[in-house]
Amino acid sequence: MNWIKVASARELKNDEAKTLNVAGHGVALFRVDDEFFATDSMCTHATALLSEGYVEDGCVECPLHQGRFDIRTGKALCAPVTVDLRTHAVKQEGDDIYVMSP
Ligand code: FES
Structure with missing residues (x-):
């Protein structure tokens, strides 16, 4: 497992997200209260990209x-x-923002 540089902090404002391809894996990068978090990009219910969802209060x-x-x-x-x-x-x-390769 490696750290992979995926974005610059200035690319996202708070409560924004983007979809990344990290070593062939779909990852959603979120900025919340000036911290960055990453999850799988796809909803666990069906086929929808969470980076296109509404971000509020850390959700x-x-x-x-x-x-x-x-x-x-x-x-x-x-x-x-x-x-x-x-x-x-x-x-x-x-x-520089890094995500651990999935
Ligand atoms: Fe149904 Fe996300 S809640 S696809």
């Missing part, structure tokens, strides 16, 4: 059926999602 709401996840922990918070999201380690060095 992301899936754009397809409005299931919600805790961005920090990946925990599924409300129906219809029941399976937690996988999370990925993130570190910041200066303006």
Whole structure:
């Protein structure tokens, strides 16, 4: 497992997200309260990209059926999602954001 540079901090404002390809794996990178977090990019319920969801209070709401996840922990918070999201380690060095390869 390696740290992979995936973005610059200035690319995302708070409560924004983007989808990344990290070593062939879909990852969503979120900025919450000036910290960065990464989860699998795909909702655990069906086929929807969580980076296109609504981010508020450290949670992301899936754009397809409005299931919600805790961005920090990946925990599924409300129906219809029941399976937690996988999370990925993130570190910041200066303006550079790294994600641990899945
Ligand atoms: Fe995300 Fe259904 S696809 S809640």
